[in-house]
Amino acid sequence: MAELLVGQVLRFAGDPMVEGPGAARHDARGAVLVAGGRIAAVGDPAALRAAHPRARVTDYGDALISAGxxxxxxxxxxxxxxxxxxxxxxxxxxxxxxxxxxxxxxxxxxxxxxxxxxxxxxxxxxxxxxxxxxxxxxxxxxxxxxxxxxxxxxxxxxxxxxxxxxxxxxxxxxxxxxxxxxxxxxxxxxxxxxxxxxxxxxxxxxxxxxxxxxxxxxxxxxxxxxxxxxxxxxxxxxxxxxxxxxxxxxxxxxxxxxxxxxxxxxxxxxxxxxxxxxxxxxxxxxxxxxxxxxxxxxxxxxxxxxxxxxxxxxxxxxxxxxxxxxxxxxxxxxxxxxxxxxxxxxxxxxxxxxxxxxxxxLRLDDRIGNIAPGMEADLVVVDLASTPVIAQAAARAGDLWQALFPTIMMGDDRAIRAVWAGGRRLAG
The missing domain is CATH 3.20.20.140 (Metal-dependent hydrolases)
Structure with a gap:
């Protein structure tokens, strides 16, 4: 069965080490369609739900969906x-x-x-x-x-x-x-x-x-x-x-x-x-x-x-x-x-x-490490308010990066809400 994961979605269209932060793509409300162990589509939740009515939907709210x-x-x-x-x-x-x-x-x-x-x-x-x-x-x-x-x-x-x-x-x-x-x-x-x-x-x-x-x-x-x-x-x-x-x-x-x-x-x-x-x-x-x-x-x-x-x-x-x-x-x-x-x-x-x-x-960037159609469906869902101190910092954020940085600096396993590997949910 196809799976539709809904939440914030972070992916990359280029290399931010070279191109800067603009190489990232952030959907404040996006969805990732997973089928056959791979990412089948990325886009608007309503549109993907309409196009794939039999997909099982998991809505992660404000959590961030990223490549594992x-x-x-x-x-x-x-x-x-x-x-x-x-x-x-x-x-x-x-x-x-x-x-x-x-x-x-x-x-x-x-x-x-x-x-x-x-x-x-x-x-x-x-x-x-x-x-x-x-x-x-x-x-x-x-x-x-x-x-x-x-x-x-x-x-x-x-x-x-x-x-x-x-x-x-x-x-x-x-x-x-x-x-x-x-x-x-x-x-x-x-x-x-x-x-x-x-x-x-x-x-x-x-x-x-x-x-x-x-x-x-x-x-x-x-x-x-x-x-x-x-x-x-x-x-x-x-x-x-x-x-x-x-x-x-x-x-x-x-x-x-x-x-x-x-x-x-x-x-x-x-x-x-x-x-x-x-x-x-x-x-x-x-x-x-x-x-x-x-x-x-x-x-x-x-x-x-x-x-x-x-x-x-x-x-x-x-x-x-x-x-x-x-x-x-x-x-x-x-x-x-x-x-x-x-x-x-x-x-x-x-x-x-x-x-x-x-x-x-590891010469695997054509298969893993990003969210894009055709990539293997290895995903992590990250709670950007996993502890009180992280939550209060994220609440003051004006954009994704201000919201994400406290989790980078202070996050731990409590921030990991779910893990998917090869299209299967292994945790969360």
Whole structure:
């Protein structure tokens, strides 16, 4: 049966990072027709009701209907260690991340965490995630099984590490290649699932492993490749010591075939001029993880400068280095980081980064991240008066952006009234 969702509707006709807030389209009283898992039409509620009299109508009143949030960089195995007392990146990995990831050799444990992870994400209005798993193939199976059961569009890959990690978390160049190939054959393109080649980062992969994964990616160029880049200065110094022949951090990937238009690099805070030039030339994506960058003390992402250069930028929570599952909180943190760099991001830009911008970083903006006919029906319905303090601020608003900004800055799961994925209501 077709579904007709009525409320305020927010969508984009362009990129507000480049074109400004005018790229957004807001219907104070609009409707979205959903049929066959896709958005069939967007328009006036009365006209759509008349044209589709058998559609089931859900009227959300003044709530805002938007594309579901897209989280372009997460570590679902770190669900249980979120908000652990933090040090620097390398200390955090050794104290918290690696011990926790060793537990994912147990398929039952991996399955339990995957179920909890997706429940937490959906409660925050996130309908698509791109995740790192662990070195264990079982962790990938658990992730995709849980996503498939919910009908979600989801991306992930086995994390590959063959050095500078505990014995229980090291694979080899050959096993990383072979496991990734098997998991790709099993999951890629099944329902709404996509496999992503996933070397954790250069310090935990030998040149031989990076070369093997580069060769595998070259054989399957339609897949994404995700990794980390230039998150902290001590990390960069570590990379220089491990790869003395490399021109810079990016070169440790580029020289092994791990740079291209389907590459997705998390963090990218401390980039050299050559790296910025090559990333733009290659058409790679950079993913801003503001709560993580603050929590672990990594630095301030240069959003304004990178966008002005023409870089492709998305937004992510980076759970569990990130300190919140909420893309609302992540938008707020992105605003705060930009303020510290002397640039105020408009609410339209923040919302775009968390929806179509993140989808574009994952090469999925033709399918998700916006409300338009033919797009997959992944939607979130947001209450713009979810708490007394947000309600009093929204009541004073003169336009949508003044009404929406308090929810961006102070909203949480209480603001998420309903979530739809693939045309099915999963929450609310």
């Amino acid at each position: 949030f897209v989280d372009a960089h997460v570590h679902y195995p770190q669900t249980a260690i979120i908000a652990s007392w933090g040090k620097r990146l390398i200390d955090w990995l050794n104290l918290y991340t690696f011990p926790e990831e060793m537990r994912f050799a147990d398929p039952a444990y991996a399955a339990a965490v995957a179920e909890r992870f997706f429940d937490l994400m959906l409660a925050q209005g996130t309908t698509t995630v791109c995740s790192y798993c662990t070195i264990h193939p079982e962790s990938v199976d658990a992730f995709f099984t849980a996503a498939q059961a919910r009908g979600l569009r989801a991306l992930a890959g086995k994390t590959c590490m063959d050095r500078n990690a505990p014995e229980g978390l090291r694979d080899t160049a050959q096993s990383a290649h072979d496991d990734s190939a098997r998991l790709l054959a099993k999951w890629h393109g099944v329902d709404r699932l996509s496999y992503v080649f996933t070397p954790r980062f250069s310090p935990t992969s030998s040149p031989e492993q990076l070369e093997a994964l580069g060769a595998l990616w070259a054989a399957h160029p339609d897949c994404l490749m995700q990794t980390h880049l230039s998150e902290q200065m001590d990390e960069i110094a570590w990379v220089r010591g491990l790869y003395p022949q490399a021109r810079d951090y990016l070169d440790t990937y580029e020289s092994f075939g791990l740079l291209g238009p389907n590459a997705v690099y998390g963090h990218a805070i401390h980039l050299e001029p050559r790296e910025r030039d090559r990333l733009r030339e290659a058409g790679a994506a950079l993913v801003h993880c503001p709560t993580s960058n603050s929590f672990i003390g990594s630095g301030l992402f240069d959003m304004a400068g990178l966008v002005a250069e023409g870089q492709r930028v998305g937004l992510a929570t980076d759970i569990g280095g990130g300190s919140s599952f909420s893309m609302l909180r992540t938008m707020a943190a992105a605003y705060e980081v930009a303020q510290l760099r002397g640039h105020a991001l408009h609410p339209a830009q923040l919302w775009w980064l968390a929806t179509q911008g993140a989808a574009r970083a």
